[in-house]
Amino acid sequence: MTNVIAEIKKDYLYNLFLKGERADGRAFDQYREFSVERNLISKAEGSALVKLGSSQVLVGVKMQPGEPFPDTPNRGVIITNAELVPLASPVFEPGPPNETGIELARLVDRGVRESKAIDLEALCITPGKQVWIIFIDVHILDDCGNILDAASIGAIAALLTTKVPASKFGLGEDYPLPVKDIPIATTAIEFGDVIMFDPDSDEESIANTKLTVLSTADGSICGMQKSGTGVLRQEQIYRIVDIACEKAKEIREKFLEE
């Protein structure tokens, strides 16, 4: 299903951008209001519903014991999956995840993995035989733009509420999953030399390029992804990374408060 964007709308948005404005009145580096509701799904070991503007993303974490990978016999396993279900947008179609969905899942995964937020060695039950497998399932409910950042917030928020279900499997008492960092994805788009964060769906639809920066609590970078067919200059990238880490810090503080 293709969505044609009227040129007149593009022109309007672009002219606003040139004046330093956005259609909803936000500053270029300003995120929409967001909220995190935790433990909505009692069947999951951890869960979080993130609302970022009108976008809604539900993340559930399930855990079960299983076999480790042969090359990492002492480490637990993280499996991240994202469902861009057709309920969430007129352009999502039923069927197995497409490249957009897989990219989203892999970026959420990269944030959790590369930040070392989860100590995989602590998830070893019997070396070489049994380890904990963590399933992070991202369920997009309403795509009004920037579902990636919402999903990354949702994933770490869900992990922070996760209880390891040891008793269910006769492995002792349940205990909270140790989480050592809070990786946050922050995404900017570029359009005609203007850079803005947390794009809504209109802004996304006219953007040429997107850059997502995954950063950790100490302000360093743990993952990046440029997507879209446009190009970015070196200084644009530096600027995005600077602001991205700042924004990630704000987001981290905001949801630790809650």
Add this chain to the structure above:
Amino acid sequence: MKMIAMDGSNISFFKEGLRLDGRRADEFRPLKIEVGVLARADGSCYVEMGGNKVIAAVYGPREVHPRHLQEATRAIVRYRYNMASFSVEERKRPGPDRRSYELSKVSREALEPVIFTSYYPRSVIDVFVEVLQADAGTRTAGINAASVALADAGIPMKSMISACAAGKVADTIVLDPMKEEDNFGQADMPIAMTPTGQITLLQMDGHLTKDEFQRAMELAIKGCRDIYEIQRKSLIEKYNQLGSELAVVQEAEVL
């Protein structure tokens, strides 16, 4: 529920005439319906029934892709029932399985009789139901949500559809079986119907005598009628809410 043996053989479903969750035999679980919960969809509805949490979205009528599915004189209706991986005790592999195909089919057929499909030839009305948490009775919760979402999307319909199951546990006919009753009970029979009593969905598994079947039917019909009233109330309330938002805006402007 540690007292339940794996085969449910020594389970006691009733205590002083009440069920495990304190309900009488003819009561359904607490039901919450919210209309218009999604921004992108043309119509949407969130339903909580006991531990079930489902969300329904309607898109359309819209263009049919692929084109060969178009019908010259009517809209086609598609229904997709899908469970989130984390909605059940043991993680479910994402994507449709045989069960969800069957439920999608019978749910679509439960709703289609009331939709005036001839108003929109060559188009499609898409109904998507996502089960976020499952606790026995997801198909009926899904149909209840979908019916409200269709109304919310402005789809022309003969009437609403309401759905509810009756079951048999410990030789007793009960309304709206919960998880334990469903797993270890003797029969489960979900139905859907119009407010005038036309049945649009009927499934049954287990064992019922003809007499038990009739009692189960009557109980399920009563359940549907009560659910209909809650669906109706949720739609009227959404409208009134729009009204009260306006009142607030106006007051604020006066200040």
Add this chain to the structure above:
Amino acid sequence: MDRKVVIPGDLLSEEAKRSGEGTFVKDGKVYSLLYGLANCRDRINVIPLAGKYVPAPGDNVIGVVKDITFSNWIIDINSPYDGLLHISEFPKRIDADEMSKYLSLGSSTMIRVKDVDSTMKVELTLNDRKLGLLKTGRIIEINHTRVPRLIGKGGSMISMLKKELNCNIFVGQNGRIWINGGAEDMDLALKTILLIEKEAHTSGLTDRIVDFLKKEKGAGN
């Protein structure tokens, strides 16, 4: 006038002859077809709160070019049905290989529904001087069910808006509205139209909009 919120299947009258828009008759009785507001006069009409625009001959709408074929432009008209603009319905003679020069992908145009057949094939025309390409200004979308309120009785609301807002406004029956004027005037026009959309079902709307405009303009000074 008696108004009430109804849902599909609600019994509205025992007299079949009172059946109006948004209702259906079964066994001689009138029922609501839709979720919306029932206006009960001699006839009962149900005005829906939502729903898709279905084109009818003579409707003026705003379309966006979504594809160009050998001799047709395919135009999105905010409906389940795309419109076809045949090259012969363009106000001047042009060659097929020049089509995108006149109306390119993504361009917006005021356009009229010329004909709709029983399979919902929608033919459009640009053959009227009132119609034409939209190059400046802004287009907003409201629910098409609110369009009658935006126009008002005999065009009263829309003429008042044009005058008070100092903008050129074209209302498409498909819920797309084009506004052209100064940047601030357009901002206020947009705010006003969205307010009309939101309050479309309330009474005394014109008076409230007049008050709203007075206040907004006062605040601007």
